[in-house]
Each structure stands twice: as structure tokens, then as C-alpha cells.
Amino acid sequence: MELQQDLIPHKKTIGALDHAVFLCMVFCFWFSGYIYVPVFSLYLEDLHFSYGAIGIILGSYGVTQILLRFPLGLLSDILFSLRKQLLIAGFGFSVLSSLLFLMFDSFFFVLAARLFAGITASMWVMATILYAHYFNNGNASKAMGIMQFFTVMPQFASIVFCGLAAAHLGRQVPFWMALAASAAGLVICCFIKDPSAPPANRDIRVNQYIKDTLRLPKLKLFTILSMTAHAVLFMTVFGFTPLYMNQLGMGDAELLWVMSAFFLPHAAATL
Template sequence: MGQRASSGNSAITQQRPATLQRRHFIIFAAATILYWSSMYIYVPILSPYLQDRNLSMAWIGFILGSYGLTQLLLRLPLGIYSDRMSRRKPFLIVGMVASLGSCLLFMLPGGWEAPLAGRLLAGICASTWVPFSVLFASYYPADQTQKAMGTLSFLMVSGQFVGMAASGLIADLGGWNAAFWTGVAISLIGTAAAIFIREPKQPSPSSKAVPNTVFADTSEVLRSPRLWMFAILSLLAHGILFITMFGFTPLQATQLGASEGQLTIIVAAFMIPHAFISLISGRSLALRFGTQRVIVVGFAAAALFTALIPSSTNLWWLSLTQALNGAAQAMYFPLLLSLAIRGFAPTQRATAMGLYQSVYSFGMFLGPYLAGGLNSYGGLKAGFWFGASLGIIAAIISSGKSLRNEQQATF
């Protein structure tokens, strides 16, 4: 009897960590989806909304890109500070609050000032994705980083899809501001969810060792050639993304006659295959075909389908280009994310992620900013062709020896 009771207690003890881990994952997943939904609830309507406020193409491009400018400035310092504090969770809560403020600013009347401030504040929110990513990776063993980043990419894309899919319908029913008010509500719920996220305890170095340790760790990360290679590839990747679905593709749709509600079709066409391929890119495609091959094919395909966007003569043709483009771009995003932090110690990961995300944030800014300028002279096709050229450059870089030498992760 005693042995049976002991055996029962042992079984409960063994089951409890799995139960707790499942609960922590569910809370983190909910917070992640809410986090991205709050920022992307207005993305499909943003360029038409700014045009409705009588802003020029150049101003629209600058405001769209300012989201990346804030991240360029903040993500690396935030990553270093997070590593030094050995804390991640407080930054998540700050990010949710920043998203709330962003949505409120977009509703203020006037010219370019309030939308620019709102987009800059959204960039502050997105900058907290650095500790967000590292915290989620800490839930997995070190040899399952690629699996963790694939799952996280799927959650991120799911949150973006939920927000973007609802955006057009909400704006169609209640006007532009209805989407922004929905973002406020999502941010409030997300803040509450973030409070309950579990952060595993990390050993902190002694106070005397902290300055030297932090300096040495930071210096080692910043001098990593492989990290810079992946960061530059991600810069080009985000330039394409923020020129297309997160930039001027919705404007292309409205010029073809799409209503706010019909923008949901365009969003779904891109985001559904994007979410699915994000989930299997690291788990299946890279294992079967090789990491380098998947990345090269992804960039080449993204270049092709981006170049075809201005050839769309109706919404169905545009939806097809978006479905193929969404799948193509999802082939490389999770792989680049996991490769960026692979090989770094836990105390270096936020710094590595901060550098990686700071560099690709420049692509978020520069891509739509330059495309907006080109659009002013050559129409939307000029910006999309520029985006396609970024994909070609990235495919060429990815086909080099440096990426070929990368070892496949263990799953």
C-alpha cells in the first residue's frame, strides 16, 4: 500500500512539470498573439488611411518606415540591458502599454504629426520582441532552438493574421477609428496576459564581475561575422515584407477597387500560407531539403512574386500573388531567426537578438521609405520592383559558402 502511494506520488511529481509547462506555454502563446494583433490591427488600412488624410506617397512611406526606425535605435540597447538585468518579462508589459498608446495617437486629428508619433510608439512596442523571443527560447533545451523559433514565428504570424484579418472588416463596419479602438482593447487584454507569463530564473553573475562580463559578452556578440550575415539577410527580407503586405500591397488592392472589408481577402491570402510554412520551415523543409536551399529558394520566389504584384489586373490575381509570396517569405524568416542566436550562451542571447533585430529594423524603415520615394515618380510598380531586387540580392548572398557551412539543428 505504501509502495503504491509512493508510486502514485512519484507519478504526480513527474506529471506536474509537464502540466505547468503546458499552462505556461498557453499563457505565453495568448500573450504573443495579443501582442502582435494589437500592432497589426490597423496595418492593412494604414496606407489607405494615410492617403485619406491627404498625405503624399513620400510621407506615407516615411511614416510606414518609421516603425522600423525606432526599432533600429532601441533593439540592441534593450537586448544588452535585458541581458544585464537577466530579466525579460518587464519589457513585455512595457511593450503592451506602448501599443495601446500607439493606437490612441492614430485617432488624433491633424496632418502627419499624430500618425508619425503613433507609428514611432508602435516601434517601441515591437522593440520588446527582443526579450520576448529570448524568453520563449528559454522554455526549450538549447538543442531545440530552431524548433522554438519555428513555433514562435507561427505564433507571431497567427497574431498578425488575427489583427490584419479583422482590420478591414472592423473599419468597413465602424470606420477607421473602430480599428484603432479595437487595438486599444487588445492591448489592455494583452497587458493582463503578460503579467501572468512565467519567467524562468537565471543565475546572475556577482556584482563585481558584471561590468567585465557584460563588456566581454557584448564585444564577442558584436564581432560575430555569422550573426552579421544573418542580420543583413533579414534586413533585406524585412525590406521586402514592409514594401509588400505590411506596406503598399493594401494600397494596390484599393486601387483595384477593394473596399476595407475586401482587404481581409488579401490579408488572408498572404497570412494563411505564411503561418503554415513558418511552422514547417524549420521542422520539415530545412531537414528534408537543407537550410541553405530553403532560404535561397524562398528569397528567389519572393522576388518573383513581388515583381508580379503590379501586373495584377483584379483582386483575384492579386490574391494569388499574395498567397505565393506569403509562402515564399515564410520559408526563410524562422530559419534566419534561429540561426541568429544559435551558438550563443543564454547570457548573450538577448544581445545577439538585439543586434539581429536592430539591423533588420533598418530594412523595415529603409524598404518602405525608398519604395515610397520611387512610387512618387514611377507609381506603385516602381516600389514593388525595388522590393523584388532586394529578394534577388538576398538569394545571391544566401547561395554563398558561409551559409553552406551552417550545420543543421537537432530537433
């Protein structure tokens, strides 16, 4: 009996410091990914890309997430031992993305950099699953509420710094800030604690797992609503709104106010 108890995986004890380290990692995750977004389309226009090319680059961020985020979430139980490693790899792609933005200005390399940023964002599913294990069973909604707030808060902080940095130091400075945040997040991620235990049923059949997931009630409805909301968001606020403002004669400082009009109610809603 004692031997059987020893074989049962025990959940690691999670303290306040573990929460703080994890949330610092989350801050770096989103700060590095959004620090340049408010002026990104303007930066692409400065490179003399056509609107079609700008649209392809902006949309590529979502392509990698469509291809990776759903499968990663679906297979998270199978990949339980690699969750932290995948999250660390995500920061690695973020560092690489920032370096490509800083070193090259051709369409191919800028597109590749944005695709790598999408790979980083795809690893967010690993962060949410890991953080859910920081709480007792039944408190998943609390974990997701905290994660949502620490998603919006660094995004808002990033657009504030981006507007100020771009207005005073140039539109390439946010990429340096993204590189610094990515590197810091990579280091912090190495120290986060993974309290999750292996799934009870280790003999998971992938085909059946996918079928069971697709049978979840209203999954398709919520998926369509989410895709529509994200499409509108990235077409406007994170897409062509900055270009439209530039045509109206507004500068990077005014862009800060317009972005704040979106992020302040967005942040308040998460509370």
C-alpha cells in the same frame, strides 16, 4: 555544501498553464500591432497625407526597432531582471499608441503613435528570450518555432478582422480593437512566469560582449538578408500595396484576399 546548493538559483517549474498564458500574451502582442496595418496606408491617405509623409510614418516603425531591438537583445543578459518589466512597458506603449491614433489625426501625433508601436515591437526580443527559458537546454529551436507560429497566426487573424471591420464599420475601428488587445495583453503579461536565472557570469563587460557578438560567424550576412526581406515586406504588403489596390478600385473586402495570399503560405511555412 547544503548552504552552497541553496545559493544556486533554481529554475521555476513551467506547466501547461504557464505556456498557455504566455502564448495568449503573444497573441495580444501581435494582434494589437497588426490589426490596423492592412488599412493603415489607406487611413493615412484619407487624412490627406502626401506619399512622402506616408512613407515617413510607415518607415518610423522600423527606425525605433533598429535603435532598440539590437541593443536590447545584445544586453539581454545584463537586463535579465528587467525582461518581464520591459515587456510590460512595451504593452504600455502599445496602449499609448492606440490612444494617439484615436485622439489625433495630425502628422506629428500619428508619427509619434507609429514610433511608439515600434518601441512595442522592439520588446519582442524580451518575449523570445523569456519563452526560450520555458524549455530545457537544447530545445531553443522548438521554442522559436512555436513563437514564430504564434507570431504569424495572430497577424493573419488580425488582417481578417481588420478587413471585415474596416469594410463594415469604418477604418478607425481597428484602432479600437488594437487598444482592447493592448490592454488585455498588458494585464496578461503581468501574470506570465519568468523562469530565467541570473547569468553565471555577472561581471559582464559591455564592450567585450558587443565585440564577441559581432564576431559571430555569418552574422552580417544574415542581418543583411533579414533587413532586405523586411524592407521588401514593409514597402509592399504592409506599405503601398493597399494604396495601389485602392487605385485599381478595390475595396477593403478585396484587401482581405490579397493579404491572405501572403499570410497563408507564411503561416504554413512556420509549421
